């Protein structure tokens with residue numbers, strides 16, 4: 001029987017629509033070989049939604065996401081919307097979607113591909129073999145804590161406030177995802193906090209240590225976030241799985257991404273307890289190259305693979321997509337961001353065509 005999956009597509013802004021269209025074509029090509037049928041609903045988010053409706057996350061978009069089996073997001077944001085009030089910024093739409101769908105666990109792999117090793121700004125011997133998974137808490141911490149805002153004090157001076165807060169329940173559930181992820185990988189989990197200064201981090205560390213009792217097969221370590229940042233660029237191969245809060249995870253996942261040379265290659269998954277996950281590239285909307293057929297669609301294509309693996313329980317189809325991405329790199333096809341001497345320069349569209357041809361040739 002043909003398997004059916006319903007996907008909400010959120011192309012968003014900048015290069016979003018270009019890379020989304022490649023990813024959807026790749027998905028259709030793969031599906032046709034596997035007796036699977038994908039149906040799609042496209043919805044507005046970010047700047048595109050602001051222009052059309054005045055808000056970055058229209059209610060219909062959230063509703064469409066809730067009704068689907070998985071959500072594929074490209075990228076949001078751009079200069080045009082940077083100076084709007086916070087409630088109307090593209091980023092607020094993204095945070096609203098994370099909260100609205102309860103996506104508390106964000107998985108961000110940073111795996112170095114041997115074909116691109118020289119694109120890393122670090123020495124080959126430092127990055128060769130790097131394979132890290134950052135598990136970032138996504139719906140709590142300082143991004144969402146109350147009180148927050150810009151207030152006026154009694155003297156009339158302005159004061160900006162955000163609150164970093166985590167409850168035991170929030171820490172425990174992300175810790176479990178961290179341990180379970182480590183179990184499926186190298187069996188090592190490093191929890192990152194700032195327990196030497198922050199009370200919220202002390203609770204974090206205590207709870208992660210307590211949860212570790214249930215995962216005796218995982219080797220747990222703890223690092224302060226400043227040291228973790230240093231270790232990531234000094235000796236990244238010591239890391240297998242990292243679990244951390246929202247803000248530290250935001251920062252460390254960018255650093256981890258750049259170990260691999262191009263942020264244009266990395267996908268991510270955001271998952272809740274039940275309901276659809278959201279799958280998207282780690283990179284942003286790159287407004288400077290939007291509409292010029294220069295974008296690298298591979299992170300979006302690899303996000304489709306993550307969607308199949310973590311959202312739709314189709315690991316074999318996911319592996320097939322990962323294989324084909326490796327094949328295009330082996331054959332020397334490169335977009336500008338990963339170009340090196342002797343390789344074949346292609347644009348976004350052509351990269352998609354090469355991928356589809358390989359999928360068909362692979363039989």
Ligand code: IPM
Nearest residue numbers: 077091092094095250253282
């Ligand atoms: C990310 C981004 C977002 C974040 C922004 C765009 C709100 O940097 O997904 O890492 O800070 O979470």
Ligand code: MG
Nearest residue numbers: 250251253254
């Ligand atoms: Mg970020």
